[in-house]
Amino acid sequence: MKEGVARFWREIPQRYNFLGNVCSSCDRVFFPPREACPFCRRKSMGKMKEQYLSGHGEVISYTVIHVGPEDFEEQVPYPVAIIQLDEGPRITGQIVDCDPDDVKIGMKVESTFRKIQQDGCSGAIYYGYKFLKSHNSNK
Amino acid sequence: MEKIGIVSYGAYVPRNRIKAEVIASVWGKDGQAISRGLGVIEKSVPSIDEDTATISVESARAALRRCNINPQDIGAIYVGSESHPYAVKPTGTIVGEAIRATPMLMVADYEFACKAGTAAIQTCVGFVKAGMIDYGFAIGADTSQAAPGDALEYTASAGGAAFLIGKTKVIATINHTLSYTTDTPDFWRRAEMKYPSHGGRFTGEPAYFKHITNCATALLEKAKTHPEDYTYAIFHQPNGKFPVNVAKKLGFTPEQIKQGLLVPYIGNTYSGASMIGLASVLDVAKPGDRIFLTSYGSGAGSDGFDITVTDEIASLARHKAPTVAELVERKKYIDYGTYSKITKLLFME
Numbered sequence: 133m134k135e136g137v138a139r140f141w142r143e144i145p146q147r148y149n150f151l152g153n154v155c156s157s158c159d160r161v162f163f164p165p166r167e168a169c170p171f172c173r174r175k176s177m178g179k180m181k182e183q184y185l186s187g188h189g190e191v192i193s194y195t196v197i198h199v200g201p202e203d204f205e206e207q208v209p210y211p212v213a214i215i216q217l218d219e220g221p222r223i224t225g226q227i228v229d230c231d232p233d234d235v236k237i238g239m240k241v242e243s244t245f246r247k248i249q250q251d252g253c254s255g256a257i258y259y260g261y262k263f264l265k266s267h268n269s270n271k
Numbered sequence: 272m273e274k275i276g277i278v279s280y281g282a283y284v285p286r287n288r289i290k291a292e293v294i295a296s297v298w299g300k301d302g303q304a305i306s307r308g309l310g311v312i313e314k315s316v317p318s319i320d321e322d323t324a325t326i327s328v329e330s331a332r333a334a335l336r337r338c339n340i341n342p343q344d345i346g347a348i349y350v351g352s353e354s355h356p357y358a359v360k361p362t363g364t365i366v367g368e369a370i371r372a373t374p375m376l377m378v379a380d381y382e383f384a385c386k387a388g389t390a391a392i393q394t395c396v397g398f399v400k401a402g403m404i405d406y407g408f409a410i411g412a413d414t415s416q417a418a419p420g421d422a423l424e425y426t427a428s429a430g431g432a433a434f435l436i437g438k439t440k441v442i443a444t445i446n447h448t449l450s451y452t453t454d455t456p457d458f459w460r461r462a463e464m465k466y467p468s469h470g471g472r473f474t475g476e477p478a479y480f481k482h483i484t485n486c487a488t489a490l491l492e493k494a495k496t497h498p499e500d501y502t503y504a505i506f507h508q509p510n511g512k513f514p515v516n517v518a519k520k521l522g523f524t525p526e527q528i529k530q531g532l533l534v535p536y537i538g539n540t541y542s543g544a545s546m547i548g549l550a551s552v553l554d555v556a557k558p559g560d561r562i563f564l565t566s567y568g569s570g571a572g573s574d575g576f577d578i579t580v581t582d583e584i585a586s587l588a589r590h591k592a593p594t595v596a597e598l599v600e601r602k603k604y605i606d607y608g609t610y611s612k613i614t615k616l617l618f619m620e
């Protein structure tokens with residue numbers, strides 16, 4: 133449990149604010165951030181620059197979870213999607229405030245700040261991003 | 272004289288709603304009579320993954336979307352709530368990190384029942400006036416609790432609002448603020464208890480009405496104004512009846528309080544209540560409009576504010592975040608089973 137708290141704490145910039153990085157040699161964006169660009173390898177060493185991503189993206193694929201892991205079983209059924217962020221990286225994220233039937237491939241989404249899980253009743257509470265259908269998206 | 276006041280604002284209301292009639296039917300009560308008696312049609316309910324921290328973050332982010340302020344220029348964040356997620360560990364640090372305002376930042380959580388958020392506004396005004404900070408965030412948010420079957424179950428809801436206080440590009444000047452405070456045990460919750468206790472009928476006259484009336488009267492005196500000088504008035508709204516009655520008693524008209532009266536549609540958001548009302552007024556306010564606000568917190572006290580909307584409001588990108596009316600309209604009805612599952616999980620001991 134203590135280990136979980138430390139790992140979560142290290143990941144706060146990513147979980148709260150989409151802190152990724154960009155390779156200044158080929159301009160590819162990474163999230164989560166990488167030590168080196170897998171395309172430019174040694175050329176990218178020391179040239180990875182931090183960049184905050186917008187949290188806006190598009191649903192590439194999704195599934196509806198009917199049997200969730202322990203911390204999520206009260207939320208079933210809920211949609212989890214692979215989302216292509218506007219800056220390029222693909223990530224997995226839960227879609228909230230949306231009926232599973234309303235999720236569509238190509239749907240524009242934006243991030244929202246939610247509780248992700250907690251270590252029981254006495255442990256730490258972990259926050260981070262989930263996704264909502266974009267307010268400006270009528271699709 | 273230097274103008275100090277609101278630079279930007281944002282609000283958040285969770286999407287779930289439950290009708291007062293639905294709650295009443297579970298307890299074998301006359302739903303329509305209760306709904307009419309309380310002046311509450313429905314109330315907001317947080318999702319399982321929402322709490323005071325997430326509501327505070329969403330409100331603050333909405334405020335930042337509307338203006339061009341570098342979060343690193345924010346010198347203080349005060350979050351007022353009676354449902355902070357942790358008993359020990361501040362909500363404000365979560366907000367500070369989530370809006371990238373850390374680390375050179377003053378943070379503390381406030382508690383004063385339903386007026387902790389307006390107390391945070393007063394603190395920020397003081398710091399800005401003293402020149403100690405350029406901008407301060409005052410946030411009021413709650414996911415309030417009520418015991419199943421208690422009278423408060425019809426109204427206890429969730430929501431919040433955030434106000435960025437500063438002295439440049441001020442959209443609404445805070446001309447005067449003062450408080451009226453006494454030791455009155457009308458409503459409380461002991462540390463180890465899950466649900467609050469209240470003094471029954473004691474909660475009305477010697478508590479809500481006395482404090483709001485005395486605070487409002489002192490404010491009108493200090494500002495040398497009369498009720499008719501204001502375009503809008505906002506009062507704490509634990510139900511739909513109290514604010515209407517106190518407004519009438521003080522000489523404000525139903526037209527003046529309409530825009531800031533959200534309790535019939537979202538319930539009592541506690542620390543969020545008068546602040547969401549103010550956000551709703553700022554959604555439609557025009558330069559020169561004058562706003563009167565009196566909050567109330569059990570225990571007990573009232574904070575009063577005399578506010579004038581400036582020409583700067585025209586430059587604020589109000590459209591970049593949802594209006595309170597839009598937040599109220601974005602809703603999904605839930606049944607009592609879903610409601611009790613959510614509230615049980617949220618307030619697990």
Ligand SMILES: [Zn+2]
Pocket residue numbers: 155156157158159160169170171172173176
């Ligand atoms: Zn590269």
